[in-house]
Amino acid sequence: MTETRRPASLLIDVGLAVAFALGLAVTAVMIANSWGPGHAVPDGLFGVIVCGLALLRRRDPVRAAVAGLGVAAVAVGVSFVADLPQEPGPITGLALAVLVGSAVRTRPARPATVVAGAGLLVIAASMLTSLDNQHGRTAVTVLDTLCWLAAVAVGLALRRADARARAAIEEVRRAERLELARELHDAVTHHVAGIVVQAQAAQLVGARQPAKLPQMLAGIELAGADALAAMRQVVGLLRDTDDAAPASPGPERLTDLIARFGRHGPPVRLRLPDGEPGWPPEVTATVHRIVQEALTNVSRHAAHAGSVTVTVDEDPDAVRVEVADDAPPAPAGAAHRAGYGLVGMRERVRALGGALRVGPRDGPGWSVRATLPLPGRTPR
Template structure:
């Protein structure tokens, strides 16, 4: 627990203790003035015990509430037998309200409902025990009813807030898991695909010219080193450090990406805007990831492509990214409609308020076209 949370808890407990003390003093003075000084001892002792239970309730909410209600019930029964004031005083009412409200907030529905009913039974028992001595509902009894209603209503309200906070935390965690899953897919799919292509090429080279295998192995080693570096960037997302490295590269590294892909597959022609760009970080990383995933898909699903063209264009409304290849249509490419990479790509684009279109070109090849607004706001 953080220091501020501990400080808040200590402050709240201290404030509650002061309120209990004031209520006990008020109860003792009221009983001493109406019934006599010695009559406040029994009810005052029970009130002190229940107040202590309310102060230490956090670790055992259920048992503290059960014990508090039991002590209150015994105190009412004893007061009835010995002709003492039967209604729980302000200290007892406040302590029982804290115990019942805490139980309603934190416990499962069934035990929480049972304890709330127990609190109502204590209030009703106090009223029935006081009926022979009073002609109607007293102010003290009405105070106990108000305390019980406030405890149940407050407990339910805090329970609802806790459930909403828990749901928000779970949603954030789920989004983080999806983000990590997309990042892992992007890294693993891109680099491992390149290593696989290099290994296949090494087999072919070994049959014709064994002396050139070393060059292919060097490329595989370089791809493995880059994959390890990228994986370390992803692992950095899991660290709670402010100086963790960024999870992905920006468009300034597009040239390196294209050059590396061209060594493993068909040549890539890269077209970038003439003027310098100043896009938001989420846009720059998304542009890089779209191109990386598209080139990876070309290597995996269009091995017969002869060339690839990557175009990044900027206009007043945003950024346009298009990746096209000239691979002839085939059964593998025609059936390729998605996968985790495409799903993650589409989610990234739509989160930024953009659009993504993928599919075969009219003549030949495949096209990936994404538009991203540079003024990132709420997703559309």
């Protein structure tokens, strides 16, 4: 199955077809005037075949190039045996350049090198068989050599340009995949972790205090609804950003986040800067994600903590976020607070040119500290 050609490629092929036709006609007239009409027929025949292969090169560049070079090699032998004008002629040489350049651009290194080398061999054979021919030998040889050099140079240049374009596309796709992974993790893991913790607590408390079970089940239901809402937000972002929920929650959303966490975790104290911060959306979203991930880690690894403190400060040059708990040191062999969430936090902070520190506090507990520079302000 052949791919549909783009309009630009079609225009190029039409231009080549016109150039080939005019060139073959002019060459035929020149050979007829200098060698005689009968001598123009072989050159025209070989030229038409190679030019046709050049116009069909997109189906299989290597096979087209090999076939074209084979025809050119036969033309060299025939011109030598029959004492005809030197081959490959100017237009045939141009068509061979198109074939060689296309193969060098699009094919793997080994077949591309073979095709380029075969083109050079055809030129060398043409030079050797025309040593006794004084009818334009130098001009035709030089023209064929220049066409070959141009084909290799242009093919390599376009090959590098294509490689850079593919690398740029792959980098964009990789960034999109990472962003999607972060959004899914940040939006869903926090809620699912709360559901798991509340379900575990319901199993323990339900047997001892059945009266509290409906309240706990209601909390699980609410956490599930929050998880569904978060998933809808991510799906909305993927489908159409105009229909998506806000992707950059403001500081006031931190209150809702902490309220949800407080239903199944230790009490949280929130400290926010006075007034309306007016941060860029990317900074606001990153602050929210850092607090969300840090609280999720507390639920997973430090549910026995007595309290958690969330502090958000704004300096003239940066926003500083800290989430600290007072959980006692974990026993040996306990799970370390690491995973994709920490990776996502580091990626978000690094993307803004900030710094992240995660680890034990001087006293009991664990802390997450992030510094996010504000755009347009020079860090001190």
